[in-house]
Amino acid sequence: MIIRLGYVAMTLNLHDCSPSSTVTVTAFKKLDEEAGKFRLKKLTLKNLENTRRILLYNQAMNIKLYRFTSKLVPLATHPLIEGWDYAEDFREEFRKIGDLVKVNDFRVSAHPDHFTIINSPSEDVFNDAVKDLDYHVKIYEAMGLEDYKYKLVLHVGGLYKDKKSSLERFKKNFESLPDRIRRRIIIENDDKSYSAYDVLELCRELKTPMVLDVHHHKCVNNGEKLEDMLEEIFGTWDNEAFPPKIHFSSPKSEKDFRSHADNIDLNEFTEFLEIAKKTGRDFDVMLEAKNKDSALLKLSEELEGCPGIRRINNGEFEII
Numbered sequence: 001m002i003i004r005l006g007y008v009a010m011t012l013n014l015h016d017c018s019p020s021s022t023v024t025v026t027a028f029k030k031l032d033e034e035a036g037k038f039r040l041k042k043l044t045l046k047n048l049e050n051t052r053r054i055l056l057y058n059q060a061m062n063i064k065l066y067r068f069t070s071k072l073v074p075l076a077t078h079p080l081i082e083g084w085d086y087a088e089d090f091r092e093e094f095r096k097i098g099d100l101v102k103v104n105d106f107r108v109s110a111h112p113d114h115f116t117i118i119n120s121p122s123e124d125v126f127n128d129a130v131k132d133l134d135y136h137v138k139i140y141e142a143m144g145l146e147d148y149k150y151k152l153v154l155h156v157g158g159l160y161k162d163k164k165s166s167l168e169r170f171k172k173n174f175e176s177l178p179d180r181i182r183r184r185i186i187i188e189n190d191d192k193s194y195s196a197y198d199v200l201e202l203c204r205e206l207k208t209p210m211v212l213d214v215h216h217h218k219c220v221n222n223g224e225k226l227e228d229m230l231e232e233i234f235g236t237w238d239n240e241a242f243p244p245k246i247h248f249s250s251p252k253s254e255k256d257f258r259s260h261a262d263n264i265d266l267n268e269f270t271e272f273l274e275i276a277k278k279t280g281r282d283f284d285v286m287l288e289a290k291n292k293d294s295a296l297l298k299l300s301e302e303l304e305g306c307p308g309i310r311r312i313n314n315g316e317f318e319i320i
Contacts, residue, residue, distance in 0.1 A: 006065020062313035087142035098143030119157035119170035149241035191219035249288040
């Protein structure tokens with residue numbers, strides 16, 4: 001049984017390597033057309049170059065999981081830059097990133113922002129969400145990552161005072177999405193509204209993979225135990241190229257339980273491994289810790305000393 005570890009967007013171990021440099025709408029509006037285009041292109045180039053640096057670092061460190069930032073192209077979905085063909089302008093840079101992903105068989109993903117909600121009663125909110133999802137898919141396509149195994153993580157959305165109707169609206173809107181978007185989406189339980197059980201039922205009906213967020217499950221549940229659901233959750237991945245994926249983070253504090261801690265609590269992580277071990281399945285773990293890759297490397301070192309766990313390299317372990 002093999003597990004692999006990954007991290008989100010930013011590495012703390014490379015100097016000046018943010019892939020998320022951006023400009024505010026207010027600042028952009030103050031620039032004339034030529035200066036505005038120059039600023040956007042300069043920022044986008046820096047983000048793409050830094051993303052490539054991060055992937056080379058991941059290659060060297062044997063870290064196979066990575067989540068792209070949603071801010072690779074600043075203001076990408078804003079009406080102010082409508083019509084800019086960033087994929088064409090940076091064709092070579094995007095392709096270099098995609099080639100690195102394919103050559104190393106990296107498992108890359110993206111997680112559109114919290115405002116990307118497809119179950120809203122508002123048609124405008126839904127249309128904006130589709131626009132944002134389309135942007136993320138265009139990024140994959142520009143990289144040459146046209147295989148549907150490269151996914152987008154999405155939450156169900158709001159309750160809107162009627163959970164049943166909101167779930168039905170999600171299903172309807174999900175099915176209406178273009179194939180190139182819909183087949184990329186995997187659905188995650190959240191920390192306030194939709195429990196792991198809710199999302200499991202939804203994913204089984206829609207026949208789409210579920211991303212279990214272990215921390216979120218602790219925040220909202222109706223008494224369901226992970227050991228009773230995990231095999232079924234992993235089963236939603238049966239027809240996928242990659243093994244099941246989960247999200248894992250530790251609470252910042254008892255008072256601020258929903259927020260993510262800087263690092264991963266070893267005891268909490270190994271407790272989950274004991275539950276997951278019963279499934280006998282390989283799976284991947286996206287660590288959502290504030291210390292990013294440093295938190296991953298710290299956990300990796302700690303796991304090496306645990307009984308029943310064999311460290312293969314920084315990002316890969318065998319559970320015995």
